[in-house]
Amino acid sequence: MSRETKKKQKYVKKISQRSKSYKFGEQRYFNANKSINKKTPKKYYKQTKQVHKKTKPVDKEVDLYQSHLPETAGYIDTHVKASEELEKIEKSKTLRLTQEDILQQSDLISASKRFELTLPKLGPYNINYSRSGRYLLIGGNRGHIASIDWMSKKLTCEFQLKETVRDVQYLHNENMFAVAQKK
Incomplete structure (x- = not known):
């Protein structure tokens, strides 16, 4: 050639x-x-x-x-750092992942978006976010319904139904939602 x-x-x-x-x-x-x-x-x-x-x-x-475009999707490294005692433990168990572990691995902006809802009496709860991601709809198994603007932490509406709630879902916007009640 x-x-x-x-x-x-x-x-x-x-x-x-x-x-x-x-x-x-x-x-x-x-x-x-x-x-x-x-x-x-x-x-x-x-x-x-x-x-x-x-x-x-x-x-x-x-x-x-x-x-x-983002190079890689976000992930949390669950690998335990070097220690002879901890080497025997399985290194990537995500079952042991806590909220604090997530908070430590996230950046400041994401960490500031963290909030805690303590609703022990009327749960377990089903949740749904609006399409914009700003509003959170929660529905307790015992009839508690609430819509929350989670960024400003303001309650937009709240109902106490006297029936079992199976699921909650926002419709076309955050002003309307549907609730699946008892069978």
């Missing part, structure tokens, strides 16, 4: 590898898997040039948009 065809093959491989990360649909312009032989190197060279011209502005846009 001549030096030029090797360069062209490297160029085709480079473009095909680069485009793999941005591939959202079919590959339209050329098949990078075809090998370049001595008869048609100009054809593939032209195709790669065309692809490069067409994808260059798109690659810049994709880079811009990918910079706004």
